[in-house]
Amino acid sequence: MKVCDTAVEALGAVEDGATVLVGGFGMAGMPVALIAALIEQGATDLTVVSNNAGNGDTGLAALLAEGRVRKVICSFPRQADSWVFDGLYRAGAIELELVPQGNLAERMRAAGAGIGAFFCPTGVGTPLAEGKETRVIDGRTYVLEMPIRGDVALIGAHRADRLGNLVYRRTARNFGPVMATAATRVVAQVSEVVDVGGLDPESVVTPSIYVDAVVAV
Amino acid sequence: MTPRDGGCVEHPDRGPLSKVEMAALVARDIEPGSFVNLGIGQPTLVADHLPAGSGIVLHTENGMLNMGPAATGDQVDPDLTNAGKQPVTELPGASYFHQADSFAMMRGGHLDVCVLGAFQVSASGDLANWSTGADDAIPAVGEAMDLAMGAKQVFVMMSLFAKDGTPKLVPSCTFPLTGVACVSRVYTDVATFELGEHGARVVETFGITRDALAARLEVDLA
Numbered sequence: 249m250k251v252c253d254t255a256v257e258a259l260g261a262v263e264d265g266a267t268v269l270v271g272g273f274g275m276a277g278m279p280v281a282l283i284a285a286l287i288e289q290g291a292t293d294l295t296v297v298s299n300n301a302g303n304g305d306t307g308l309a310a311l312l313a314e315g316r317v318r319k320v321i322c323s324f325p326r327q328a329d330s331w332v333f334d335g336l337y338r339a340g341a342i343e344l345e346l347v348p349q350g351n352l353a354e355r356m357r358a359a360g361a362g363i364g365a366f367f368c369p370t371g372v373g374t375p376l377a378e379g380k381e382t383r384v385i386d387g388r389t390y391v392l393e394m395p396i397r398g399d400v401a402l403i404g405a406h407r408a409d410r411l412g413n414l415v416y417r418r419t420a421r422n423f424g425p426v427m428a429t430a431a432t433r434v435v436a437q438v439s440e441v442v443d444v445g446g447l448d449p450e451s452v453v454t455p456s457i458y459v460d461a462v463v464a465v
Numbered sequence: 466m467t468p469r470d471g472g473c474v475e476h477p478d479r480g481p482l483s484k485v486e487m488a489a490l491v492a493r494d495i496e497p498g499s500f501v502n503l504g505i506g507q508p509t510l511v512a513d514h515l516p517a518g519s520g521i522v523l524h525t526e527n528g529m530l531n532m533g534p535a536a537t538g539d540q541v542d543p544d545l546t547n548a549g550k551q552p553v554t555e556l557p558g559a560s561y562f563h564q565a566d567s568f569a570m571m572r573g574g575h576l577d578v579c580v581l582g583a584f585q586v587s588a589s590g591d592l593a594n595w596s597t598g599a600d601d602a603i604p605a606v607g608e609a610m611d612l613a614m615g616a617k618q619v620f621v622m623m624s625l626f627a628k629d630g631t632p633k634l635v636p637s638c639t640f641p642l643t644g645v646a647c648v649s650r651v652y653t654d655v656a657t658f659e660l661g662e663h664g665a666r667v668v669e670t671f672g673i674t675r676d677a678l679a680a681r682l683e684v685d686l687a
Binding site: 273274275276277299323324325326327330333334337338344346347348349350351352353354356357368369370371372373374375376406416417418419420421422423424425426453 | 643
C-alpha cells in the first residue's frame with residue numbers, strides 16, 4: 249500500500265486491453281482525478297465496468313471521447329447527458345454489455361470472494377438472460393452469472409489511513425467496496441489521508457488488505 | 466377502502482385520476498412498517514402520500530435506507546442522492562450500504578414493496594418497463610430487473626392507455642420483458658387491478674364503468 253502525491257502516481261501502469269472497474273453512481277463516488285490520470289496515462293483498448301457510461305464531457309465521458317474504450321459493461325448507459333456514449337454506440341464504435349445493476353454488483357462481489365459463478369433470479373425470461381444456463385432450484389428458475397474481475401479498480405472514498413483502510417460518505421459508497429475486492433490493483437482517491445489509528449476500526453468499510461494505492465485530492 | 470376480495474368498486478363520477486391521485490392510492494395500500502423502494506419517475510410521488518407515523522422506510526438502491534425528501538438549498542450534498550441521481554436528505558435511523566448489499570436486500574426477500582412504472586403489464590403479471598425494443602434505442606436496464614424479481618410485492622403505476630389509445634394491460638407483453646409473473650397490483654388513471662394466476666381482477670374503476678373498461682381491453686377480466 250502506497251500513499252501517493254499525485255493521481256498519476258497512484259494509478260501506476262495500466263496496460264492496453266485492461267479491464268478497469270470505475271466506481272460511482274452518477275457523480276457520487278466517481279473517482280474523477282483517477283479517470284483524468286488514466287486519460288493522461290494513455291492506456292487504450294480498455295474494457296470499462298461502471299454503473300453508467302459517462303455524463304457530460306468530463307470523467308468517463310472524456311475517456312470514451314478519446315476512443316480509448318473498446319467495451320463498456322454497465323447497467324444504465326442511457327442518460328440525459330450521455331451523448332458521448334450514445335454517439336459511439338450508434339456509430340458502432342463501442343461494444344456494450346448491458347447488465348442489471350444488482351447483477352453487476354454481485355458479479356464483482358463473486359470475483360472478489362472467489363466464487364466461480366452463481367445462480368441468480370434476476371433477468372429470468374428476459375432478453376438479458378438469453379443464451380445463459382438456467383437451473384430450477386426449489387421450484388424457482390435461476391440464471392447462471394459469471395464473475396467480473398478487473399485488472400484495476402478506480403474508486404472514490406471519503407478518507408483513508410496510511411494503511412489503506414477506507415471509509416466512505418453517504419450514498420457515495422455505492423460500488424466502491426465491491427470493486428475494491430474485485431481487481432488485481434485497487435486505487436482510491438480520497439479527500440483526506442489520516443495517520444494509522446486515525447480511523448475508528450468499527451467504521452472501516454474497505455479493509456486495507458484490498459487497497460494498493462491512495463491519493464488525496 | 467379497497468376491497469380485498471369480492472366485487473369491483475366503480476367510481477363513475479371520479480376520474481380519470483391524476484398522477485398525484487394515483488400516488489395516493491398506492492400509498493394507501495402500503496402496509497405500515499413496510500420497507501419500500503419507489504422507482505424513478507412517477508412512483509417517487511408516492512412518498513408524498515405516506516402517512517406520518519406509518520413507519521414505512523424508503524430504500525434507494527444506490528445504497529440507503531430511511532431516505533428523506535428531496536434536498537433543497539444548503540441541504541444539497543453531492544454524496545447523497547436517490548436512484549434518479551437527485552439530491553435527497555436522510556431521516557433519523559438512516560443507514561448506508563454498498564451495491565452488493567443493496568441488491569441482496571431485494572433478492573433476499575427483505576424488501577416488502579417496490580413501485581415501478583411500466584410500458585406494458587400482462588394479465589399474469591409479466592412486466593415490460595426497460596425497453597421498447599426500438600432499433601435505434603440505447604438500451605439501459607439499471608435496477609428494473611432486480612426489483613421486479615426481488616421485492617416481495619411489485620406494484621405498477623401507469624396510464625392504462627398509451628397515447629395512441631393502445632391498452633398497456635395486455636394478454637401478453639410485446640415489449641422485451643423485465644420480469645415474469647412478478648406484478649401483483651396495477652394502479653392506473655382509470656382503474657386498479659390485482660394480478661395473479663387467475664388473471665386480472667378489477668378492484669376499482671374511476672370515471673368509467675367496469676363494463677365499459679372491459680370493452681376497451683383485450684384481456685379477460687376475472
